[in-house]
Amino acid sequence: MTRRTATLVTSIVVLVFSLGLVTVFPVPFVSFSPGPVKDTLGSSGGKPVVEVTGHETFPTDGQLDLTTVSVTSPDRDLTLPQAMRNWLDPHHDLFPRDIIYPPEQTADEVEQQNEAEMTGSQDSAVAAALQAAKVPFHPKVSTVSKGSPADGKLKPGDVVLEVDGVAATQVPQVGELVRKNKVGDDVDFLIRRGGAERTVVVKAAAAPGDPKRPMVGITIGVDSPVKVSVNLGQDIGGPSAGTAFALAIYDKLTPGPLLAGKHVAGTGTIDALGQVGAIGGIQQKIAGAKEAGATVFLVPAPNCEAALHAGVDGIQLVKMSTLDDAIGALKALGTGTGDVPSCTR
Structure with a gap:
């Protein structure tokens, strides 16, 4: 085999090997x-x-x-x-x-x-x-953020009847009523848990990224x-x-x-x-x-x-x-x- 032929064969082998690697190795x-x-x-x-x-x-x-x-x-x-x-x-x-x-x-x-x-x-x-x-329902607590003011006080499944004495009949109302308070204020929740009504007091904290916006750390769903x-x-x-x-x-x-x-x-x-x-x-x-x-x-x-x-x-x-x-x-x-x-x- 001449040197030229050997070089050509080697190049072909390298090319085939490289193409084989390309088809196997992942791309990001x-x-x-x-x-x-x-x-x-x-x-x-x-x-x-x-x-x-x-x-x-x-x-x-x-x-x-x-x-x-x-x-x-x-x-x-x-x-x-x-x-x-x-x-x-x-x-x-x-x-x-x-x-x-x-x-x-x-x-x-x-x-x-x-x-x-x-x-x-x-x-x-x-x-x-x-x-x-237009089907009536009550808001209920869906989640409670760990470490939030509501943690240990409100629980998922709590039906929210009132916030600060105002009846809550729609999902948005709960957040709107909480935001009528100031950071550090006590927010009164009248809830139904296990068939019994009770009042739970939660101190509003500042929302992440907004020190003037009060929050208690819950998300609201539907009880219907x-x-x-x-x-x-x-x-x-x-x-x-x-x-x-x-x-x-x-x-x-x-x-x-x-x-x-x-x-x-x-x-x-x-x-x-x-x-x-x-x-x-x-x-x-x-x-x-x-x-x-x-x-x-x-x-x-x-x-x-x-x-x-x-x-x-x-x-x-x-x-x-x-x-x-x-x-x-x-x-x-x-x-x-x-x-x-x-x-x-």
Whole structure:
């Protein structure tokens, strides 16, 4: 073998070996791709996806999909060829791994956080839907922050009847009444615990980052004879399905089908006041909704600009900032009258 031939063979071997390493070694990215959708007005495993009991319910008509994003799991790595395929697909995205999965979090911790966010979104959805449907309820303590003024005094499940002698009948009232005090003031809570009423006094402390804003360290949920259970039949985490849950609950609690037979999809976090928040992966969610057959997509207002770059035709992008916005838009679409706020350039 001549020296030239030997050099060529060696170069080829090195190139093949290098390419082999490239296909095996991971890159520090995760992929976002369209995930599965779930009809919140449908059923899963023989059970309604959103089941409402303890109150009269009404028939629904149409399909209301919650949408998801498939993300590279925290215990898997992308290779360079896989990353390149995702980068070239217009409905996929790549993000630095450390942004999605902070190095200080384990895979189990990420999963637990996603589950907690999903549970919290369901609680907020119930509160927002009951208020929109004008179904009466009492606020109740959902969580108590460790080390906060309420720690050891209030407990999750305590029903809040009054704050400083004022009846509390809506979720927002509790925080509003607390904030009428000053930092250091005693706040009187009349609560019901275990069937008995009692008064609990909590000294207001300064909220983190705002020394003049009083807080006691609790979050508020809903105590109501209306019970809502969610049966997804698959693992879906995070808070972004909150708005879809709230709309499904509202539709079941109010007469007349909200969707009027339409196939609607959407996304968005929601708080107990019905405020809709931004989410990640909007382009992937719109692509997944379109593939599932949706003709309308409910977009949180802050996500409108990104939604317009999804590159998905044949699906109407409806802008919403609140649950009331979404309800009003769906009613207008169903009747063909009224304004439908849209994402526009």
